[in-house]
Amino acid sequence: MSEPVLQTVALRRTFGPLVAVDSLDLRVEKQQFYGFLGPNGAGKSTTIKMLTGLLRPTSGEVHILGRNLATQSVEIKRRIGVVPEGLSLFERLTGVQLLNFVGRMYGLSRATAAERSAELLEFMDLKDSADKLVADYSHGMRKKTALAAAVIHGPEILFLDEPFEGVDAIAATTLKRLLQRFIAHGGTVFLTSHVLEVVERLCTHIGIIQQGRLVASGSLEELRSGVKVAGHDHSPLTLEEIFLQIVGGARQDAEVLSWL
Amino acid sequence: MLLVRLRWQLLLNSLRRPTRRAELGLQAIWVLMGAGFVLLGSVGFFFGGFGLLKIDRADLLDLPLWAIFLVWQLAPVLFEGYSPGLNFREVSRYPIPFRVLFILSAAYGLSDPAAIACVCWLFSFWLGIIIARPEFAFAATPALLLFTVFNLFLNRLVIGLFDRFQSTRKGRERMVLLAFVAIILLNLLNIVQLNISHQARTHGFKFPEWVGQAVTTIREFSPPGMAAHTFLQNGLSALWAFSGLLLYGFLAYMLLQRQLKVLYLGEIYAETHTVHRELKVRQGWRFPFLDEVTAAIVEKELRYIRQSFRIVLQLIYPPVIFLLLAFNGTGWKSFFAGRSQVMLAGLAGFMLMSVPNLSYNVFGMDKEGFGRWLLSPPPLRKVLMGKNLTHASLLVVLYLVVAAVLLAITPVGVLPTLTVTVAFFAVLIIQLSAGNVVSVHWPKRIELTRMNSRMASNAAGLASLVVMLPLTALIGTVILVSWHWQLRWLPLVCGVIAFAASLKLYSYVLDWAARYTWEHIEEITGNLGA
Secondary structure, three states, X not given: OOOEEEEEEEEEEEEOOEEEEEEEOOEEEOOOEEEEEOOOOOOHHHHHHHHHOOOOOOEEEEEEOOEEOOOOHXXXXXXXXXXXXXXXXXXXXXXXXXXXXXXXXXXXXXXXXXXXXXXXXXXXXXXXXXXXXXXXXXXXXXXXXXXXXXXXXXOOEEEEEOOOOOOOHHHHHHXXXXXHHHHHOOOEEXXXXXXXXXXXXXXXXXXXXXXXXXXEEEEHHHHHHHOOOOOOOOOOOOHXXXXXXXXXXXXXXHHOOOOO | OHHHHHHHHHHHHHOOOHHHHHHHHHHHXXXXXXXXXXXXXXXXXXXXXXXXXXXXXXXXXXHHHHHHHHHHHHHHHHOOOOOOOOOHHHHOOOOOOHHHHHHHHHHHHOOOHHHHHHHHHHHHHHHXXXXXXXXXHHHHHHHHHHHHHHHHHHHHHHHHHHHHHHHOHHHHHHHHHHHHHHHHHHHHHHHHHHHHHHHHHHHOOOOOHHHHHHHHHHHHHOHXXXXXXXXXXXXXXXXXXXXXXXXXXXXXXXXXXXXXXXXXXXXOOOOOOOOOOOOOOOOOOOOOOOOHHHHHHHHHHHHHHHOOHHHHHHHHXXXXXXXHHHOOOOOHHHHHOOOHHHHHHHHHHHHHOXXXXXXXXXXXXXXXXXXXXXXOOOOHHHHHHHHHHHHXXXXXXXXXXXXXXXXXXXXXXXXXXXXXXXXXXXXXXHHHHHHHHHHHHOOOOOOOOOOOOOOOOHHHHHHHHHHHHHHHHHHHHXXXXXXXXXXXXXXXXXXXXHHHHHHHHHHHHHHHHHHHHHHOHHHHHHHHOO
């Protein structure tokens, strides 16, 4: 087993009496495409915020690229890229100004930041809107800009919180192309998503969190072999079936929305 | 009712945050101070109306109405919109008829403190008139009511227009230009008046006849004039004046309706142009003596400041006023004679008054972007310093330019110049330190595209007073002591000591603010809506 690029030890976060994340032990290795799944409110976003320094853990440790996030956050931040939940974009800058700015914040020279901004805008199909304010971008354009901002400095790990949420098929394809290229060049991706089909297609490894605890983790094959669905034929289980089996299925339609 | 309940529920929910509770408490202090001001004004308008009629100067009754008209229309634009933030674009998404949206929008205009004050003043004015001349009540009541409604509609229209201008780069540029021209024109008028007074004293100057006629015509055909004439004139003349006022009201109503209709139908004003051309990315800005990261922060801050109409206005206002005063027609030599040191100090103080709006809410304009500072490798200390550096540089450059002009046109001694400059830097650094504390403790989301979005919290306003009052007292004491004992060097020595102490304080506060931010990330991001 190779050295993990991301490891958490007994990670815990509470908000008053609410335990959002509890005893979380994650392990992600280099070049893995790790999908972090869970129902709404399970603790996915809280976890990703703790992994990227946007939220302090109540207890536990986060190690990224062999360094402790609590003590070496600056060094870690230089080597990771993040697309956070709210995207954290400076909306009153134009797309090109924003990418230039982010690049320089990560220590790129003016020339390199400008060069990479141009390449990213071209790749993301944003060049025609490069001079528009980010505030005037569509949701998909913002997601693409956020991803461009996350990769401009050449990170080793990417943390993506719901990167495909609210994105049309064309934008999603662009995002997927970029992520696959990133993995192929030795990068590691940690993403949360509700779009199980995308996760199933892209991710090599999956972790499922429920009520703040990691309830399943491994490759898709490992998860399939660990889950039995009553009455299922011999075809391989889909990720949706595995997920529903682990976190509990939906209620029958007849039981709810009687007025609809 | 549903919207009132919604506002109430939002207020209750926001009170779950301790900072919001404190903010509300501080707001109460501002409200009390504002209420005192409105009350004083009301007394003034009451006796204004009453007195003018008693001394038989009814011909001047339109002047108080002019004052109310100008305050109502200009105060929310030139200063800050204080009405609670309700986005009518969002309201229009609810299944409500257009009629309801229009009534809501108009009624909402009454929640702006400028509108509240003006309504109180109009009421007092009306009371003064009908007590002095009860026979005016019949005509004055509808006339002043109509005047109120006209002002309300016009103000909503103006705010809507400014909101629209704020949404686009071209609009913002036009607004700044317009404001700039307005400032210059107003001050030119002031200078013309000063010159005329000067000439009147020396040569017995009289206005040309056409000027008097033009002023009379404007007064007569303006809304305040029409409102006054409705109850001052009789018969057909009164009816004619009332019809004119009605026409003004109707025009404002129609234009406001048109403006709201566009919003109701979902129009969004934005930079929608798409430029199909070869992508040419310019490199970021470079500044002497600054490393790459700090230069990037300064560039970002400057780009944001450029988009804030009010901040640009506040920054250019003191030097423009100063330069106009310096080169006014009465001759700068007589104006500055024996007053050059005081002018320099006054100018420095005037410029320092812009600091709270710039630096007491340093993350306010970032909104969602706040998270980007946390994700980026540079420590927050550096980020805060970059922001402070931007604000300080702007003020220092403006100060130096104006001080250089002053020194060029009038002799100011080396000692006073040095003293004022050192004191300026010391107070600026103390203000920036205080600003950092308030910024992380009471952050407030700023909407650059909305006129009713405030630049800083209530706490920031009070904090700036708490900082400036003792500093002013201290500076005054030093000046008095130096003057009394003829210790001309004392202010400079005190200034240098204060400058050194302010640097130490700044460094300490910077560390504290960065630490505080990390310990209260959730609270700050919550307040900024990030």
